[in-house]
Every structure is written in structure tokens, then in C-alpha cells.
Amino acid sequence: MTSTTDQWPQLDVIAVGAHPDDVEIACGGTLAMLVKQGYRIGIIDLTDGEPTPLSAGPEIRLAEAKAAAGILGAAVRVTLDLPNRRLFDSFEARVLLAKEFRKYRPKIVIGFGDKTPLASPDHWQAMQITDAAVFYSRLTKWDEHFDNLPVHAIQSQLYFRLAFEPETLAGFPSHFTVDISQTLEQKIEAVRCYQTQFPPGKAHVFDRIRGAAMLCGAAANFAAGEVFVSTRPLGSLDLVKTALPRMQAT
Numbered sequence: 396m397t398s399t400t401d402q403w404p405q406l407d408v409i410a411v412g413a414h415p416d417d418v419e420i421a422c423g424g425t426l427a428m429l430v431k432q433g434y435r436i437g438i439i440d441l442t443d444g445e446p447t448p449l450s451a452g453p454e455i456r457l458a459e460a461k462a463a464a465g466i467l468g469a470a471v472r473v474t475l476d477l478p479n480r481r482l483f484d485s486f487e488a489r490v491l492l493a494k495e496f497r498k499y500r501p502k503i504v505i506g507f508g509d510k511t512p513l514a515s516p517d518h519w520q521a522m523q524i525t526d527a528a529v530f531y532s533r534l535t536k537w538d539e540h541f542d543n544l545p546v547h548a549i550q551s552q553l554y555f556r557l558a559f560e561p562e563t564l565a566g567f568p569s570h571f572t573v574d575i576s577q578t579l580e581q582k583i584e585a586v587r588c589y590q591t592q593f594p595p596g597k598a599h600v601f602d603r604i605r606g607a608a609m610l611c612g613a614a615a616n617f618a619a620g621e622v623f624v625s626t627r628p629l630g631s632l633d634l635v636k637t638a639l640p641r642m643q644a645t
């Protein structure tokens with residue numbers, strides 16, 4: 396009998412989006428940085444993101460998503476078969492995502508952490524589904540719902556912001572900024588893969604992504620950054636290294 400470890404690559408981090416391009420816009424620089432640092436990362440899109448106004452169809456969007464995952468260095472990208480534009484938190488959606496967590500066994504899951512007014516309501520539903528799936532992933536005595544995949548306890552759950560404004564999420568105790576100075580261009584290249592979503596008429600989006608990353612980074616003394624929320628307070632084993640992350644060990 397083969398184990399999950401043999402069948403599916405075991406990942407350090409999985410980022411979950413509602414649509415292909417969410418994850419790139421929200422935390423593409425961080426994912427590319429994690430890969431540089433030797434971690435194995437995966438992306439799960441809950442829907443194929445189609446239809447959209449300018450796309451020829453799901454095949455094109457999937458090809459764009461595959462190209463973007465390649466630029467970031469993702470080991471895995473999974474597109475689940477949930478419906479775009481009418482994504483709703485449901486038992487079935489929670490189980491579908493939890494099964495992916497049980498296969499790929501990430502230590503950390505990153506996903507939506509807030510509503511996105513004026514953008515797709517699928518994002519808010521994606522947050523509910525992800526929260527529940529993180530919990531479902533570790534539940535015992537429920538194997539029949541998960542194709543008998545072994546339980547997996549995710550150790551940390553983080554929230555990203557999708558919007559371009561570099562604001563923080565209200566009501567959470569631990570915000571932190573990841574330095575993406577080395578991977579900002581990779582992030583933008585990954586978003587550029589979505590030509591159906593960001594045609595020449597929407598080229599301003601790339602400037603806004605760059606501007607938001609620079610502003611987020613500046614607040615933490617980095618050239619560029621992405622802000623996250625930890626759903627639990629973050630601890631520190633070394634106050635100096637936490638307070639001065641760029642300090643070189645001497």
C-alpha cells in the first residue's frame with residue numbers, strides 16, 4: 396500500500412485562492428521567496444475563474460495559471476471544480492479542499508482574510524471554505540468523507556489581502572510583512588501571465604501592484620513587501636532577530 400507521502404509531494408505552504416490570479420496578486424512575491432529559500436509550495440484555486448469578460452474560456456485561463464505557477468516555482472497547482480461566480484461555503488466545498496490538504500499535507504495554509512467589496516463575492520466564500528477545510532483536515536473518525544485519506548493537522552493559518560491598497564486587516568493581533576524585494580519582478584511577471592484578465596487596457600494594474608508592494612515594504616524598511624495576518628499571535632525565539640530581521644548574524 397502506498398502512502399500519501401509517495402503519491403503526492405508533501406508541501407510546506409499552500410496558498411488558496413478563489414480564482415487563478417488571486418494568489419499571485421495577493422502573495423506571489425512571498426511564494427517565490429519561499430521557493431528561493433528551499434520550501435515547497437503549492438497553489439489551490441477553488442474555481443477555474445471562468446467565465447470572465449475577455450477570456451476565450453477555461454483552457455486559456457488554465458494555461459495562464461500553469462505559466463504563472465511556473466514563474467513562481469510552485470511544485471503543485473490544483474484547480475478544483477467549484478463554480479466561479481457562485482462559489483458558496485458548503486459541506487461539499489469544505490471536504491473537497493480538505494482532501495487536498497490531506498494529500499499535500501502543508502504546514503502552513505494562506506488564504507483570504509476579508510471581504511473584497513466591489514470585487515468578487517467568491518473571495519469571502521473562499522475564506523469561509525478555507526477556514527473550515529483547515530479544521531476538517533485534522534478531524535478523525537470521519538474518513539468516509541475524505542476517501543480515507545489520513546488526517547493532517549495544519550500548524551499555522553495565515554490571511555492575505557487581495558486588494559491593491561496596502562492596508563491591514565482589522566481585528567487581528569498579528570500582522571507581519573514579508574520582504575519581497577528579490578521577487579517583486581517575479582510576482583509581476585506571474586500576474587502578467589493572465590493576459591485575458593490584464594490586457595493592455597488594464598496595464599495600470601501592474602503599476603498598482605508594484606506601488607502597493609513598495610508602500611507595504613517601506614513601512615517595514617524593505618524595498619517591497621507583502622502583508623499577512625497570523626490568525627494566532629506570533630511568537631519570537633529571538634527578540635533581536637524578530638525586531639531586526641535584516642541584521643546579519645556575526
Ligand SMILES: [Zn+2]
Nearest residue numbers: 413414417515
Ligand atoms: Zn478573484
